[in-house]
Amino acid sequence: MQTATESERKYDVPAGFALPPLSGAGGVSASGEPATHELDATYFDTEDLRLARNKRTLRRRTGGTDAGWHLKTPGEGSSRTEYRLPLTGDDAVPAELVAEVRTIVRTRPLRPVATLRTRRVETPLCDADGRTLALIAQDEVDAETGNGQQRWQEIEVELVDGGPELLDAVEGLLRAAGATPAAGPSKLARALGDRLRAPQPGKAPKTDPVLGYAREQRDAIEAHDAAVRAGDADGVHKMRVGTRRLRSTLKTFKSSFDPERAEFLKDELKWLADCLGDVRDGQVLQHKLAAASEGFPDVAARIREKLEADVSRGRQALVEALNSDRYLALLDAMDALIDEARPDAGNAPRRVRKVLHRADALLDTAVGDGVDAELHDARKKYKQARYAVEVFAPAAGKPGKKLVSALTSLQDVLGAHQDSVVARELLRDVARTAPDAFEYGVLYARQERIGEETFHELPAVIKSSRRGKLRRWLG
Structure with missing residues (x-):
């Protein structure tokens, strides 16, 4: 062709x-x-x-x-x-x-x-x-x-x-x-x-911000399909973000969507996000560890070989998923759910406050305990909170924009911490079959140090994200 x-x-x-x-x-x-x-x-x-x-x-x-x-x-x-x-x-x-x-x-x-x-x-x-x-x-x-x-x-x-x-x-x-x-x-x-x-049945214009945001994510998922099939890394990333945002919207604003259909679609979006993640996570690790392992060519080669194999398997499985009837059914389910959704502006802001406060509580506990898994759970909850804030941020003007930015900065620090955790797990895995584990130990220690540094960065970004003037518009 x-x-x-x-x-x-x-x-x-x-x-x-x-x-x-x-x-x-x-x-x-x-x-x-x-x-x-x-x-x-x-x-x-x-x-x-x-x-x-x-x-x-x-x-x-x-x-x-x-x-x-x-x-x-x-x-x-x-x-x-x-x-x-x-x-x-x-x-x-x-x-x-x-x-x-x-x-x-x-x-x-x-x-x-x-x-x-x-x-x-x-x-x-x-x-x-x-x-x-x-x-x-x-x-x-x-x-x-x-x-x-x-x-x-x-x-x-x-x-x-x-x-x-x-x-x-x-x-x-x-x-x-x-x-x-x-x-x-x-x-x-x-x-x-x-x-x-002529307007299509079930597709009358809606001004509700929740439904508008949901449609944007549906459109993003579909728009990046071709790029994902072509092996474009940015396309994989953006489609994955679209699945996460839409799934988060269904969880946060439950009353706007049919419960049974929403539950089905959440499960299917998780399946798609996992397929995308099997490719994207390996790509991110490739980038980060390529720089971190500079000066250790043998280690870098073994890590690269493993991650390239992981990404290749993930890409093959992803293309198979996109060619499946299950994927087409997911797309139809997205259309049906979003086109038949109902505005529920009265409860929506309250739900944003609730998920944001829940994320705050999880992070406070995680920081107090110093447990990596708890920090990861808090990071995922903050993603849900940030996506919920994004729905109403445009109408809030400057405070809304600044809150999204502050939550993004907080997520970036938590993400860097989690990347160091995943990198350490990979280094342990590869080192098990390595003839000399010393160099892996050096790299492992570097990733531990990154984890400690990002942990100590948290108080400042937490404080910034909780400033009263950034959240006051949420009520």
Whole structure:
């Protein structure tokens, strides 16, 4: 499967629109010979248009210079990523492209939703050396959907070897000639019209902060699916954070969600978070111990070998999990629970105070006892508390923002302490089969020292997180 990044702009134009002279725009020296193409594209989506609603288009197109199956997904900024496969003998969507959108469509079938026939006149815009900087296409579109037919004209300008400044320069000339930026993101969106804009059952807008926060985490989990499958470490981290935040929200604000469904989803989110953690925890240890074991090359090699094997096994299990029916059921369960949730603003702030006070109590006991496991439990409770505070912090303004920051700093110290605990456990494990345990003992002592140092940092960050002016807005 081929992939490409496209950067283009679309414009609506009136019937009979004529291209203005474009020489001199952004380095354009001349226009090449126009070429005419007859394009015939069938677009596929689910019955409820899940792909289009998530700014993705999937089509089978004949004609032109790039006939084939095309999947377009959002890229960075205004760019889009296009996945391409050659035409097959039938109209069945290729399995490779189905896999790319499985998180969105789940088990729903993909079927034709629109047919677009386009007469395209494409002109290259070239520099003084004859290099093609961009392609400008004049399209006459005939679209057919279940709601009837539409006809319109539009202009597309797609970069080839030119830079973004070329798009700006060409746009100025097009707009001066009567073109306007396209009202929709794609031809398909225009063809679907009101059907795409219509609200979906159970998805009416909600302003409740708890439900808004829950939706954000649901969207984050889905958004990072592709990055996780590609092996991106940051994607693994962010998806894991999304699962933790959503699970924490279900625990803290119980009255907003159906109890039975919430309990099921909490268990499934824990399963997913554990799968992600089997990869992420090893990656974090790799980074920390690589620096800590500098000067001990043999030890560093053994640690690296073990952690790379652990991460590799974890990644394989994670991909299997993401390809499972269980994962798809989890995604459906998230949608159902969040879309049917009910606002409960009256009890929500009280629940935030309760979980925060509970975290304070656990940490006070843990510090007094000096027990690593108790400190870890307090850290997890503070995560729940911080996520709960995040729900209402935007409305609280500066105090809310500062409380989130203070709780994050406290968690960072507790996290560094726990990392030293886990590192010591790993060093003990690897040292059992090492020919010489002395160097492991040196590294172990260093991690013990880190644990002691972070423990002594706690009083200051605890005090900072409990300042009255940071918490007063919680009541």
